[in-house]
Amino acid sequence: MHTDFDRCVRAVQSKDARFDGWFFTAVLTTGIYCRPSCPVVPPKVANMRFYPTAAAAQHNGFRACKRCRPDASPGSPAWNTRADLVARAMRLIADGVVDRDGVPGLATRLGYSTRQVERQLLAELGTGPLALARAQRAQTARLLIETSTLPMSDVAFAAGFASVRTFNDTVREVFGLTPTELRRRSANGRSGATPGQLSLRLPFRTPLCPDNLFGHLAATGVPGVEEWRDGAFRRTLRLPHGHGVVSLRPEPDHIGCQLRLTDLRDLSHAITRCRWMLDLDADPVAVDEVLRADPVLAPYVDKSPGRRVPRAVDGAEMAVRAVLGQQVSTAAARTHAGRLVTAYGEPIEDPGGGLTHLFPDLEALASLDPASLAVPGSRRTTLTTLVAALAAGEIDLSVGGDWHRARAQLAALPGFGPWTIETITMRALGDPDAFLPGDLGVRIAARELGLPTTPAGLTQHASAWQPWRSYAVQYLWATGDHPINRLPSAAVA
Template sequence: MTALHDDPERCTRIVAAKDERFDGFFFTAVLTTKIYCRPSCPAVTPKPRNMRFYPSAAAAAGAGFRACKRCRPHAAPGSPDWNVRADLVSRAVRLIADGVVDRDGVPGLASRLGYSVRQVERHLMAELGAGPLALARMQRAQSARVLIESTPMPFTEIALAAGFSSVRSFNETVREVFAMTPGELRAARRPSGGSPQPGLISLKLPFRQPFCPDNLFGHLVATAVPGVEEWRDGAYRCAFRLPHGHAIAELSPRPDHIVGRLRLTDPRDLTAAISRCRWLLDLDADPVAIDDQLATDPVLAPLVRKTPGRRVPRTTEPEQFAVRAVLGQQVSTAAARTHASRLVQAYGDPIDDPAGGLTHLFPTSRALADLDPEALAMPRTRRLTLMRLIEALNSGDLTLDIGGDWNKAREQLYALPGFGPWTVESIAMRALGDPDAFIPGDLGVRQAALRIGLPEKPGPLTARAQVWQPWRAYAVQHLWGTSDHAVNRMPPF
């Protein structure tokens, strides 16, 4: 199948239509102006012979083009193609977005992927037109721009925080990518009603339309662990660990973007924090492709028409979700929250939250190694399951991360006692991001299937759900949405 950027006729039609649904799928570069844009940019009106198309912003920049000042193509939603695939390139892109190259270099990225440096570089160049260093450089440039425009930090500190080796490199990259100096970027930022607050980073997180926030924020808030997550003043707030410290994120839905506010203990974690927030809210999904496929099923089609653009609520920390999935086995949402809250109070790291009520970070698997299973108010078999999970995470027998291999992780999970399809597929869906994860044995899914005339038993339902592939995780969101549970309702502002 031809990649979209290799089909100039189709790309030209998309650019002529200013179709914002394709922002992030490819980038349009104009030979006469040496500028590259999103497909939807209103400023792009060149003749087709003067346009070139690239699979990534890094590839366009590497070919000598500068980012458009009007549409800010570097800030477009990420490619949903790379976000939902399980191959080497997609895993590499997710890890680079999480800041792995800045922290561990290209050898560290290759090690995480299980390939040689040469193999990783070759595959990325073949599909994205840019190697890992170029992709990471584009990430650093975007992180620098966010810090320049939303904080009062000195440029020397921003250069270090964004991952640049020197102020000179920082200045050159910003000028080359954005055609503006750091000083010009700061002077040109849009007025926000006051000076940036020290320690607070404000940003807009774009997404593709349509977007249904109800189940997304409803689920996150209904299952929130007290002290780690909360809903306050129209924002979902959460605390999570990052490589150099921790973050407190405030995320508020708007019609065409998510308002994000971040408090970081170390600004070097900005790239990773933005990546985790986008991942948490599934903002790089392609809702049109997903809904079109699900709507081919006449039984599911009315649900899709009623609430198009559903996303899958995910997690900022995969290992945390695995622990919470075990705590939630065969109990209510309220009971699972209670179990998790007790672990947080006993083993979580305390934090300060001057703007809200967050008190702790969720405990790490290392901290939970000291857990006394007899102190847990749950059946002995589930206590054994939890302790085996903790042991596997600490020993390295189980690896769960955003750039991990979904099928390998499934094999490792199934090897643990007490891990059945419900737990494994829940982790694959919400922690690992597999868009085709499916939990036909879930009580809510079975009840929904019965209500709308689908088979209730897992075997027949799985067979019936083949038409939903590769988007069965999103079908689950629509099935859950048929109930009146709090996970389906947007919390009150």
């Protein structure tokens, strides 16, 4: 969008928050960059320049506005609606791949040469993977500076900087303030925060309907790994340097996020996973505009606009849970997954609730005894074959995975039909156009709404909902009275 100069100008002049994260406005006369909704008086048009990312603006010598904090705006929805090289690279960079494995590691995950990845990013975004990762480190540093009382040296290394000097120089260059000045300006920075426990605000584009989002996560939660407690969804996280426990609470203008981490280097990764799980970078206006054009869906869109697709924090976990959920009720799927967690999950302590385990990793699942699973023999074969393929790296279900390739690879495994494949593609890989015409809830909704009830007929009708059929599924499910469609009681654990 940043290449459409006139459209960007209109968004800035109207202070339209819907475009926050879509692009950033740099002002030549002040040397700063802002989000479109910045409350200051818009600059003269001749002094505006537009960039697709905060990293690109920083790369061109602009520093972040202290008023609107553009570095903390929602992420661009473009990276979650595309499956090309640039979009997959952006998802992986946000997931911390460059910080952990460098640009060569990123290129290997994408299946391209380092030079090709750098060239593609530079051509579309005006900057390369190192600058994009640097911008993310700066934002992580700012969060730690403002929400903890950690010494600055600890903040520097937790945010991924190689030295305190690089940390100081980057913070000063990006934010126009030293780390000490940033902490002094922040009221949170003076609070008695406990190391390892952080309270954050996760922004999103309005509107957001929390009912199906948190209702689905709570209703399908795996015992010991996920729970709904005191009005918040809580779960354990397996992270690169340790593990964490996150509590996510829906608020009118943000998601309240409380994190307890065993290693603060995992902060950026944990935040990215939480945003991914809650689909917080979606553009609900664009989605609902397409779905509202269908008179059958329009009343449901108008009633509860801004439905999100509840995703998974880990693709392999989601795939295993999808197999366990084949042809059984939500309660039975939770029971099967809970038994798996008890037998093979890693125990953890949760002082703030009732979480007990991390979901088993692939190494643990590879050692499971299929006979111990109370499921049909064919499903045991499906599960063990899936685990073997994932452990061997034959299928990539990470946030940077290729949707189309993953579909074909899953279809080649025994026991993988359209429902399982589309569920994994929707919730693990984040394809906004995955569709479940054979799902029981979708079929019931179709019958009640007078839509075609055969998979072929419903798929043909749903072609008008492209490229947002994953969101259409959320509205179809919402026509029924199921726990996935409503927030649990605040006191339920």
